[in-house]
Amino acid sequence: MELTGAQVLAHRAAVQGLHGDDPDAVLALGVVDSPPKTGAAALGVRGRREGTEGLVRVLSLRGAPHLHRREDLPALRRQLRPRTEKQLAAWCGAFPVPDLAHVDLVVDAMRRELPGDTATKGELSAAITPGLPEVVTPYCAGCKAHHVIENVFRLCTLLAGIELEHQGAKLTFRRPTAKPEPEAPGEPTLLRDYARLVGPFAKADAEKWLGAGPQDTWPDLRPVRVDGKRLLAHEDVREAPDPPAGLLLFPRDPYLLGPRHLVADPDVARQVWRPVGSPGALVLHGRVAGTWRYEFSGRTVTFQVKGWSKVKGAARGAVKDQAEVLAGVWGAGALEANVVEW
Template sequence: MDLTGARVLAHRAAVQGLHGDDPDAVLPLGVVDSPPKTGAAALGVRGRREGTEDLVRVLSLRGAPHLHRREDLPALRRQLRPRTPRQLAAWCGAHPTPEPEHVDLVVDLLHREFPGDTATKGELSAAISPHLPAVVTPYCPGCEANHVIENVFRLATLLAGIELEHLGPKLVFRRPTAKPDVEEPGEPTLLRDYARLVGPFAKADAEKWLGTGPPDPWPDLRPVRVDGKRLLALDDLDLIAADPPAGLLLFPRDPYLLGPRHLVADPDVAKQVWRPVGSPGALVLHGRVAGAWRHEFHGRTVTFQVTGWSKVRGTARRAISDQAEVLAGVWGGAALGADVVEW
C-alpha cells in the first residue's frame, strides 16, 4: 500500500480527537503530564473541558508522569513489566542489570516502607534504598550516595500501584491503598493502540515510545510505504478521510507528534522544537509542524509567543487564537485571557 504523509496525518488528527469530537480518544496511550497541566492542555485542545480530576497521574511510559484512566492501569502494568533481561536493561541505562526478582523486591519495599500518607521522590527513595542489595543501589555521583536505580524506582512505583499528586513542582507520591495483583503476559494492546492512533510507524519509534526494549509479541503488522519510505501498519488499517485542523498549539510530547518525525516536520523546523533541554511548543499548521511557541504569564493574561505569527493567515490564524484561549482556560479558568504575539 502506498500512502502520502498528508493522508496519514489527517487520519491521525481525526482518530486522536483533534477535531474536538472525542477528547479522550488518546487516553489509551496515556498523556504526558510534565510539567503538570501539560496533560490537561493536550486533552483541552481536543475538547475536554471538565478537567482531569477523574484521571490518575502515575509514572508510566519511560518513567515519565502520565495521565491515565484508572481502568487502563492493569494492562499498562502488565505490558511495561520487564520479562527479559534485555527489557529490564532498557530501564537501567548504563547501570548493570539486576535480576527480575529485584524489581519485585523494590515493589514490596515501596509498600512496606512508605513513609506517611505522601512522600516526595527523595523521601521514598531514601526509605527503601538501605534495604536493597548493591546491584540495585549503585553509587550516584550527583547525589553522592547509593540509591535505587532511578528508572527502576520509577517503574516499580507503577507496578506497586502508587499514584502521584496532580499538581506541584515536585513529584509527590500517595500511599498505595492496596497492592495490585501480579499481571500475566497478554495481548500487546498498548502497541496496538499506538499503531491505531499514530498510524504507520517504524519499530524503533514504538520501542522508543514504550521505553522497554523490544516488545514480545508485536501485534499483527503489514508493510506500507508513506511518501516512499517503508513503515509498518496494522493489518486492518483503515484510514479516515479528513482534513487536518487548520492550526494547533501542542506541547512537544503531544500524542499527535509520535511516530516518524519526518512525517510531521522538516529537519530545520524539528531542530527548533525538539531540543535536548527546554523544548518549546509545536506550532502545527494544516497538519505539519511549521514553527514553535512559548508562553508567559502576566497578571491575568497568558501571552503566546508564536514563530512567524504575522505570516499566519485566514483559518489557521483564527484556529491558533482559539487554541490560545482554550489553553488559557485550562491553566487559569475564567481568570486568564490569551494574547498571541510574534516570536
C-alpha cells in the first residue's frame, strides 16, 4: 500500500480526537503529564473541558508521569511488568540486572512501607531500602547512597498500585482511594492501541515509546510505504479531514509519536526535541512548523510563538483559539491569553 505523509497525519489527527469529537481516545495510550498540567493541556486541545477529573496520575510508560483511566490500570500493570531478563534490563540502565523475583520484593515493600497516606519519593525510598537486598539497591554515585534502581523504583510504584498527586513539581505518592484491582488477564493492547492511534510506524518507534524492552507479542502488522519509506501498519489508514489548521502541542503529545520525519523537517525537529528544556511544538496544517513557550504574569498567560508574524489566515485564528483553551485548562477560566512573537 502506498500512502502519503499527509494521509497518515490526517488519519492520526482524526483517530486521536483532535477535531474535538473524541477527546479521551488518546487515554488508551496514557498521556504524559510532566510537567504537571501538560496532560490536561493535551486533553484540553482535544476538547476535554473537565480537566483531569476522573483520571489517575501514575508513573507508567518509561517511568514517566502519565494520566490514565483508572479502569485501564490493571491491564497496564500486567503489560508493563517485565517477563524476561531483557525486559527488566530496559528498566535498569547501566546497573546489573537483578532477578525478576526482586521486582515483587520491591512491590511488596512499597505496599507495606508507604509512610502515611502520602510520601515524597525520598521518603518512600528511605522506607523500603533497608529491607531490600543490595542487588536491587546498588550504590548510586550521584546520590551517594544505596537505593532501588531508579526506573525499577518507578515501575514498582505502578505495580504496587501507588498513585501520584496531580499537582506539584516534585513527585508525591499517595495511597489509592480504592483498593487496586489485580492485574487483568487478556491480550496485550498497548502496542495495538499504539498502531491504531499513531498509524504506520517502525518497530523502533514503538519500542522507544513503550520503553519496556524487546517485545515478544506484536499485533498483526503489514508493510506499507509512506512517502516512499517502508513502515508497518496494523489497520487501514482511512480517509479523514485535514488536521486542524493550528495546534499548540507539548513535545510529548500523542500526535507527535511515531516516525518523526512525518511531522517535522530535521531542522525544525532539532529546535523542538532537545535533551533538556524542549519548547512546545507549533503545528500548522498537520506538521510542526516552529516552537512556542509561555509565561504567566498576573492573570495573563502570554504565548510566545516563533514566527508568529508569518502565521496567517485560518492557522492564525486556530492558534489563538488554542491559546484560549490552554489558558482555560491552566487557570480554570481565570486567565486571559495573549499571543506574541517569540
